[in-house]
Amino acid sequence: VKFELIVSEASYLRSLNIAVDHFQLSTSLRATLSNQEHQWLFSRLQDVRDVSATFLSDLEENFENNIFSFQVCDVVLNHAPDFRRVYLPYVTNQTYQERTFQSLMNSNSNFREVLEKLESDPVCQRLSLKSFLILPFQRITRLKLLLQNILKRTQPGSSEEAEATKAHHALEQLIRDCNNNVQSMRRTEELIYLSQKIEFECKIFPLISQSRWLVKSGELTALEFSASPGLRRKLNTRPVHLHLFNDCLLLSRPREGSRFLVFDHAPFSSIRGEKCEMKLHGPHKNLFRLFLRQNTQGAQAEFLFRTETQSEKLRWISALAMPREELDLLECYNSPQVQCLRAYKPRENDELALEKADVVMVTQQSSDGWLEGVRLSDGERGWFPVQQVEFISNPEVRAQNLKEAHRVKTAKLQLVEQQA
CATH class of the missing domain: 2.30.30.40 (SH3 Domains)
Structure with missing residues (x-):
């Protein structure tokens, strides 16, 4: 596994050299981009390359000094601050990178032509620019898995285990922070977008909050029974859109233009979803009940929903459940x-x-x-x-x-x- 770490880092560095020298430093590609577009597209790719080169050099030196019992975890730990310095901003930029690339492909014909020519060069081995840009995301994940495998092979209680645990923990923390940064940006953008689409016919509350994020949303069919002449209960259906956040649930009537009119909401702590065993004639399968112990009126409310598939039903029930304890x-x-x-x-x-x-x-x-x-x-x-x-x-x-x-x-x- 240690040898695989060195070999794979060398392969990764070769690819980073192509990404930087062939694409990022290409004058013909640079001429098709504004300064901001170039920055969003390549971010700190050169810094990532430089850190990888120093890391590989130290790994190889370690290997050459002691071929039979060389260590890699101490080298990883020494370079952990550098990994954090370059990978955190690079991965955090992912949202802008993806958006910029898509926008350029859709609306910049000069960029498309130059890129096609660059990608056809044999040095790329038929890989696209996009494949090279996502390499840093893939590498830190792969590095963590390699360290995990090294950790599993160490003797319990040994100094090697302690060193491997520290190195693995450092990479795990870096990946978590990278993911949190990307997630935080996306969540904020999602809330801003939703706040422009949502109106309230009931008690209004401010939607945008730093501690709030969307857990799940989707349109369901609400089933309602109404008394009809002859005392027969008639089954009515209507579309209801649920927006489940980590701290509350909004129930809306869908409107034109992907807009929503909220008719009820409740804090997460007062909602519960459960399977419904009721057998109804016709297409009414995949049912579940939603209970609100306290809605906007301060009263209890109950809904019966139908989903299109069984997985959607299970996913809603799972999402509406209270956070589960960590498994033993x-x-x-x-x-x-x-x-x-x-x-x-x-x-x-x-x-x-x-x-x-x-x-x-x-x-x-x-x-x-x-x-x-x-x-x-x-x-x-x-x-x-x-x-x-x-x-x-x-x-x-x-x-x-x-x-x-x-x-x-x-x-x-x-x-x-x-x-x-």
């Missing part, structure tokens, strides 16, 4: 596990981002191809499509995965306690 991994031997075959980028807020080879413990499965699970490496929870993964059928492999994840988690907790 050593008590989860009977839980199914899957390994990621292809990376998955979330399309909705309640989904889990997956990288190839991630191992996830499955907590829930729908009949229409969706799984909910907890990633063993960091405890992140979310939904993902079953076609991105394969089930781990060997119980010994599953048990080993849990033991290794528990060991990494325990070592990390001990480190945090020592630092406190």
Whole structure:
């Protein structure tokens, strides 16, 4: 694994050299861009390249000095401040980078022509500029996984374990901070966009708050029974849009132009969703109940909703549940596990981002191809499509995965306690 870390860093640096020398420093490409566009597109890519070059140099020096028992974790720890200095701003810029690239491809024909010519050069080995730009995101994740594998192979209680734990923790903290920065920017933009689309017919409250974010939203069908002549209950349906935030729930009537008219809302602590076993004739499957213990009028309210698919029903019930306690991994031997075959980028807020080879413990499965699970490496929870993964059928492999994840988690907790 240590050797793989060095070899993969060398490969990564070769790609960064192409990204910088062939694309970022290209005068023909530069001529098609404004200063701001160039900055948003490439950010601190040169700094990332320079840090990688110094890191690789120190790794190789370490290797040459002691081929048979060389260490890498101390080198990672020495370079952790530099990683943070360059990767944090580069990854945080991701939103602007993606938006700028898409805008240029759509509206700047000169950029498209020059880029096509640059990408056709044999030096790129048929890889696009976009492939090179996402390399830093992929590298820090890969580095963390390599360190995790090194940690698993160390002797419990040894100085190597302590060093590996510190290095792994430093990378994990960096990735978490990168993700938090990107998430924070997106969440704020999402709230600003929604605040322009939402009106209140009930008691108004300010939507934009630094501590608020959207957990899940979507249009559902509300089913309502009304008394009709002859004392027969008539079933009526109407569309209702739910916006679930981390601290409250808005119920709206959809309007034209993707606008919403809020008719009720409640704090998160007073809402509950649960499965509905009621059998109704016709197309009314995938039902769940929503209870508001205290709505805008200070009263209790109850709704019956229908979703299009079973997975949507399960996802809403899961999102409406109170935050769950952290799982005790050593008590989860009977839980199914899957390994990621292809990376998955979330399309909705309640989904889990997956990288190839991630191992996830499955907590829930729908009949229409969706799984909910907890990633063993960091405890992140979310939904993902079953076609991105394969089930781990060997119980010994599953048990080993849990033991290794528990060991990494325990070592990390001990480190945090020592630092406190």
